[in-house]
Amino acid sequence: MTHPWPDDPTDVVAVRRDLHAHPELGFTEIRTAARVEAAVRALGWSVRSGRDVIDAAGLPGLPATSVLDHAAERARAEGVAPDTVARLAGGHTAVIADLDGNRPGRRVALRFDLDALPITEPDGADHRPGAGGFASRHPGVMHACGHDGHVAIGLALAAALSSGDFPGSVRLLFQPAEEGVRGAAPMVAAGACADVDVLLAVHLAFGLPSGLLAPAATELIATSKHLARFTGRQAHAAKAPEQGRNALLAAATAALNLHALPPFAGAVTRVNVGRLVAGVAPNVIAGEAELSYETRADTAGVAAELARRAEVVVRAAGDMYEAGVELTVTGRATAAVTDPAVATALTAAAEGLAEVRPTHPLGASDDASLLMDEVQRAGGLAGYAIVGSDTPGPPHSPLFDVDEAVLPVAVSWLERSIKEGRW
Amino acid sequence: MTHPWPDDPTDVVAVRRDLHAHPELGFTEIRTAARVEAAVRALGWSVRSGRDVIDAAGLPGLPATSVLDHAAERARAEGVAPDTVARLAGGHTAVIADLDGNRPGRRVALRFDLDALPITEPDGADHRPGAGGFASRHPGVMHACGHDGHVAIGLALAAALSSGDFPGSVRLLFQPAEEGVRGAAPMVAAGACADVDVLLAVHLAFGLPSGLLAPAATELIATSKHLARFTGRQAHAAKAPEQGRNALLAAATAALNLHALPPFAGAVTRVNVGRLVAGVAPNVIAGEAELSYETRADTAGVAAELARRAEVVVRAAGDMYEAGVELTVTGRATAAVTDPAVATALTAAAEGLAEVRPTHPLGASDDASLLMDEVQRAGGLAGYAIVGSDTPGPPHSPLFDVDEAVLPVAVSWLERSIKEGRW
Amino acid sequence: MTHPWPDDPTDVVAVRRDLHAHPELGFTEIRTAARVEAAVRALGWSVRSGRDVIDAAGLPGLPATSVLDHAAERARAEGVAPDTVARLAGGHTAVIADLDGNRPGRRVALRFDLDALPITEPDGADHRPGAGGFASRHPGVMHACGHDGHVAIGLALAAALSSGDFPGSVRLLFQPAEEGVRGAAPMVAAGACADVDVLLAVHLAFGLPSGLLAPAATELIATSKHLARFTGRQAHAAKAPEQGRNALLAAATAALNLHALPPFAGAVTRVNVGRLVAGVAPNVIAGEAELSYETRADTAGVAAELARRAEVVVRAAGDMYEAGVELTVTGRATAAVTDPAVATALTAAAEGLAEVRPTHPLGASDDASLLMDEVQRAGGLAGYAIVGSDTPGPPHSPLFDVDEAVLPVAVSWLERSIKEGRW
Amino acid sequence: MTHPWPDDPTDVVAVRRDLHAHPELGFTEIRTAARVEAAVRALGWSVRSGRDVIDAAGLPGLPATSVLDHAAERARAEGVAPDTVARLAGGHTAVIADLDGNRPGRRVALRFDLDALPITEPDGADHRPGAGGFASRHPGVMHACGHDGHVAIGLALAAALSSGDFPGSVRLLFQPAEEGVRGAAPMVAAGACADVDVLLAVHLAFGLPSGLLAPAATELIATSKHLARFTGRQAHAAKAPEQGRNALLAAATAALNLHALPPFAGAVTRVNVGRLVAGVAPNVIAGEAELSYETRADTAGVAAELARRAEVVVRAAGDMYEAGVELTVTGRATAAVTDPAVATALTAAAEGLAEVRPTHPLGASDDASLLMDEVQRAGGLAGYAIVGSDTPGPPHSPLFDVDEAVLPVAVSWLERSIKEGRW
Secondary structure (H helix, E strand, O other): OOOOOOOOOOOHHHHHHHHHHOOOEOOOOHHHHHHHHHHHHHOOOEEEEHHHOOOOOOOOOOOOHHHHHHHHHHHHHOOOOHHHHHHHOOOOOOEEEEEEOOEEEEEEEEEEEOOEEOOOOOOOOOOHHHHOOOOOOOOOOEOOOOHHHHHHHHHHHHHHOOOOOOEEEEEEEEEOOOOOOOOHHHHHHOOOOOOOOEEEEEEEOOOOOOOEEEOEEEEEOEEEEEEEEEEOEOEEOOOOHHHOEOHHHHHHHHHHHHHOOOOOOOOOEEEEEEEEEEEOOOOEEOOEEEEEEEEEEOOHHHHHHHHHHHHHHHHHHHHHOOOEEEEEEEEEEOOOOOOHHHHHHHHHHHOOOOEEOOEEEEEEOOOHHHHHHHHHHOOOEEEEEEEOOOOOOOOOOOOOOOOHHHHHHHHHHHHHHHHHOOO | OOOOOOOOOOOHHHHHHHHHHOOOEOOOOHHHHHHHHHHHHHOOOEEEEHHHOOOOOOOOOOOOHHHHHHHHHHHHHOOOOHHHHHHHOOOOOOEEEEEEOOEEEEEEEEEEEOOEEOOOOOOOOOOHHHHOOOOOOOOOOEOOOOHHHHHHHHHHHHHHOOOOOOEEEEEEEEEOOOOOOOOHHHHHHOOOOOOOOEEEEEEEOOOOOOOEEEOEEEEEOEEEEEEEEEEOEOEEOOOOHHHOEOHHHHHHHHHHHHHOOOOOOOOOEEEEEEEEEEEOOOOEEOOEEEEEEEEEEOOHHHHHHHHHHHHHHHHHHHHHOOOEEEEEEEEEEOOEOOOHHHHHHHHHHOOOOOEEOOEEEEEEOOOHHHHHHHHHHOOOEEEEEEEOOOOOOOOOOOOOOOOHHHHHHHHHHHHHHHHHOOO | OOOOOOOOOOOHHHHHHHHHHOOOEOOOOHHHHHHHHHHHHHOOOEEEEHHHOOOOOOOOOOOOHHHHHHHHHHHHHOOOOHHHHHHHOOOOOOEEEEEEOOEEEEEEEEEEEOOEEOOOOOOOOOOHHHHOOOOOOOOOOEOOOOHHHHHHHHHHHHHHOOOOOOEEEEEEEEEOOOOOOOOHHHHHHOOOOOOOOEEEEEEEOOOOOOOEEEOEEEEEOEEEEEEEEEEOEOEEOOOOHHHOEOHHHHHHHHHHHHHOOOOOOOOOEEEEEEEEEEEOOOOEEOOEEEEEEEEEEOOHHHHHHHHHHHHHHHHHHHHHOOOEEEEEEEEEEOOOOOOHHHHHHHHHHOOOOOEEOOEEEEEEOOOHHHHHHHHHHOOOEEEEEEEOOOOOOOOOOOOOOOOHHHHHHHHHHHHHHHHHOOO | OOOOOOOOOOOHHHHHHHHHHOOOEOOOOHHHHHHHHHHHHHOOOEEEEHHHOOOOOOOOOOOOHHHHHHHHHHHHHOOOOHHHHHHHOOOOOOEEEEEEOOEEEEEEEEEEEOOEEOOOOOOOOOOHHHHOOOOOOOOOOEOOOOHHHHHHHHHHHHHHHOOOOOEEEEEEEEEOOOOOOOOHHHHHHOOOOOOOOEEEEEEEOOOOOOOEEEOEEEEEOEEEEEEEEEEOEOEEOOOOHHHOEOHHHHHHHHHHHHHOOOOOOOOOEEEEEEEEEEEOOOOEEOOEEEEEEEEEEOOHHHHHHHHHHHHHHHHHHHHHOOOEEEEEEEEEEOOEOOOHHHHHHHHHHOOOOOEEOOEEEEEEOOOHHHHHHHHHHOOOEEEEEEEOOOOOOOOOOOOOOOOHHHHHHHHHHHHHHHHHOOO
């Protein structure tokens, strides 16, 4: 049942395909983190992982215990050593690797995200991973946002820098649970950004085609993820419907009216109710319902107002059905901006590698923004770069796939940037 | 982990408590059916079970394979012999027991339903099963409709009749999945009513207090249970919301508008969307949604029209979001009426046992109606009787419990009816 | 433009057709009341009308001033004398006529309602009033509930009794605005039931066919009519949508969720949002919305609970959109029951006239119930009788029409009842 | 009742206040058009109006006949000569004035819009028009978008140019019904843009503060306005609710789900249901409903797709309630862009007058875009300019007011542009 780990971390395609075939949802990336940890340790990096670099206990965005347990079981079944599983289980799937260069310079940290999405991957021949035999072996889970490529880039970069021939020092942040913007905050809280001078995040694709590099993404928008629990009252749907308090209808009403929240003039905003689970059987008035939604905006002010109005909608929907409402923020990212100095340095490093597109709008969120914000608040620099990649389908769709040809380009770009150290 | 089965089937309270502590959802009643089978066989009845008496394969109302498998595993863990599990697994949890009396007479069949509900039972001291240590040991499952009592009555009746001192013959139909009105139809299809002259169903409580017996329930209403699957298109909620086709909102719109279907003048109708599951994560436009609903009416004509209009709503909701809609009927019951001859016989048998309430309105559905209808169409008689029982909460609520003092009364009533054979 | 009033009040068909052609909405029945007043005065009855018998000022259910003014103008244009218009205008369209009999007996009051409905009547040849040339001449208004017949019956009865050859005394209550159950309460407040021993209301059709008389209607259900006003905030729909507070969506959400209120087991209930007016133009976020709804139930307790839950829905819908909500009760009727003594007397009087159906379920509301309740509370008797009439379409539909052949039967029935005086 | 017309068209403040006090909705601007016509004729311009310059008959966006008639009546009551009213009534409220300059040059047309909004203006002292005694005298109608200022600017410009001391020729297009984007299309159809070389539209405020001029507005977005009529079936809400087909709920469902249409990545879109009128009374299932909505997008492609999806929602809502749906486009504007040559000429003309803001995003629609598009397609030039004005509230809100100090600046800017003739 175990899959042989590629011997050579510089073989980005092999590594990426192994990860692609074994996608893990946020906070359950035990196999992925274990492999990362083993690889960077073998390359001579100083490695910390698990509870030392993330405090996952009690995080609102953590999956249910049964899900965490199942992930641990699967990791063991897939060959991860039991003590490693124990160290990483329960959502502690972060790894931090540090290496000092052979000359003075700044400390540069790079963020690579580990997790996949709850999407079922097609395994037919018209989908490259299917045709190539590396489609997801984990039912209902898929790397549909390129994080498999990110990790492969990170490991190849670790190999490329392992000689220590660079200024300053480098820290690789392998972060769990970027999806749902849940993993960065507890890593910040555990000190991931301590003494970091420059924070870089890199993402594949995002609408930028192969052959292009964008050193400074724009429209990296603020978001918060929310879980709303409605508690009504169950009742027999035929014998006593009036004794029920219909949590399902409360949630349905909330969903519709959340989507009916207005756009904001002059701002990019998004509201999405992405998940709704309510009730147990057709003949029972649903007493419980749960709804997961997100709000996004490209400025912090609008983001706050939008989240406030969403809460008004959710609470009123509960009131309408005389159901209790419990609201939790399960994830959060902010609106981050790349520092011009970082953009300049990355532009210089791209010369000869690929065409540079000075900016590229994301219209999306990433909790790397929290790492960026943390470093910038402490006086450091930060940047969010895009490595162009053609994709057969949009991100977060079952048709997504990355262009593996761009992976070595990404590695070279980052390697050069660090070796040049122009920030 | 196994619970000792009471030695004595005439101890209705002990049997009922054992069943109450081990509730099983429809089509997963493996432990229950196994115990029933063993008990009636030990009493000398001729027993058939599993595929011989029900054809569950391909039933639309069957739970998912993983649920069925989990039930089989649990039954084994609770001490059911593996070959018995194999015989009953996959939804084949029906048992039929036959016994001939020692003198001529008609063949009387009695229906007892086996299944419990997806409700979490409280285990506190203010809930009798909690105080008495026989609250549900199966998380999220509860006998909240009295079927545990029904089975206990059935077994005690089997014991009371085991001497054969009664006219004609008796058939005990232990039926799975009454909840969701799913189990009777495949038993009818497998011949459960063959050669039956009189079909009796009996139900506890239903609003009738302890001390009363009602030989002829009214308002046994027609119902159908429906599963609607919406297939839209997943998309990244921020990067490409317009590429999504929002199955969650289609389902929410369907839910609200199904509940907004009008009442019918002069009829009792019910519509309930009892379950809605949609989407995967807050940042993904939900591509899939599933909705379970029921329609009910006290006449077959109104029931058909109501089901038609519900379908119109569901299909239009799919169209509204350009999502595909797949609709399946997962359960069905009809509107049944007790024959006066049966009511008369039961009334006579109740003399001295308890006060008789000639009729009692249910305002609910039971697929015993399909068994009744089958027998009546073939020229036989049928009846639906209520044994009054005080209950601390309404049926299908976590506060429900039956008054165990009425169980022996029910057994005596049925025993006398059969022995008198006045139909 | 004026239509000649039939000379002979005993010609019930001619009178009914004249009224049918000139329908007037509740509180605007100026022409109708004027004709009634003139007719009964000419027959020698003692007549009071206008402010003496109803206090309409400030009634929440009163139409807008512009509507009242327009009605007055139309009445003048249709030949009603200006001083009569002045006396009846502003909603004071009630008439009370009293006559003493020539021998001792009880005082019997009969209620006849004057108003029509906001429905557009077809004028084609396949609709009898259209074919007969007496379809509504008032666009958008139609006698679609038989009140034209009621008034015709009342006038013919006034003629039949004008000799005074009956026991006790008779009072005819010509009531405005039965639709919306608005007119009875202010007549009660003005003393309409003072010294009344027996209160009778009579209604045509209601599902009872021609040839049948029902002395005691059942299911005369309690109702309240509500007006909800949402006050949000207007804004430019493109330039500043986020500054709006969308009253239209608040009202739409309220409407859907009011219709999704559950049925009550064991009760007949109704909820209807019958009117919604919101907003001004497509490019303006609607700042104002208004919604008219009713709740009904066949017991006062359920009616109160249903009205409470409706209010919860409406207020929560306002909260959801941060809109203010103003709620007014515009009409009210209660659940009334015919006294057996009245039923007996009416049954006796029907002998030889038509077949008697002891009871007939209405499943509807009438504020005659408030008059009945007032008399019954003071120790008197009351009854609500139905005169069967075939109708080509249901009441409150454009296809409705009464069977004119039953009108003389109704007159005879009431005349006999009064002359026999058996209460 | 008539208000003295200011003698001097160059007194922009007086003219604007007169217009502000007498706002008229789209296609009913009879008084406004009559005043404009008289003023420009008196200044020596060649004037055409009414049917010669607009064909309003049969326009889907035309108000109801009763509204048009009422407007004509009010105009007469306010002193407009009956023959003038007759010429302009029925929606023919357009005026075109032409004047040739005294030297060769291009033909420049300027669009000024005449109409007001269905908003009730506050008349308190804290609202400048209220304090100044020139708040709206037409209940429910208000100049809340600055068109009163536009007309005043147009007349002052007519005066400033009346000497003929300018190159080429000038055409002033006084257009009705800009709100709802209804008036430009029929003027184009009637030849308003014939032989026009340069088309200019100018608008006050739009978020640009006093003291700034923007020669080239951006984000002038495409829009269409729609009227949806739902035809269900009326029925008595208590006696026969199941016979109804609820048009009100169909419209409410459409409204909610139209607002739930997704944003489009990379585009600015808007959807608004601004008006909903349904049903007649609380006790009648609503058989008819009407809903006015708009869709907008900043590119024609997205606009078309958005309008398509809105139609899908509306039709499905009708289907859901088995109601017929009739959809009409009542207004339309396209996405227009200012030609650089026009921007350059206007920038030059602004020198010394006010600070220039090269571009200003509108995020709104104006059917001047249809005039611009017509001229540009024929090879001419077009521009949409903004004259900054502080406003106490947003456009289309009751708090809106323009800064009258900017009106003379606007006149000078346009006068200079024309006299310089740099296009």
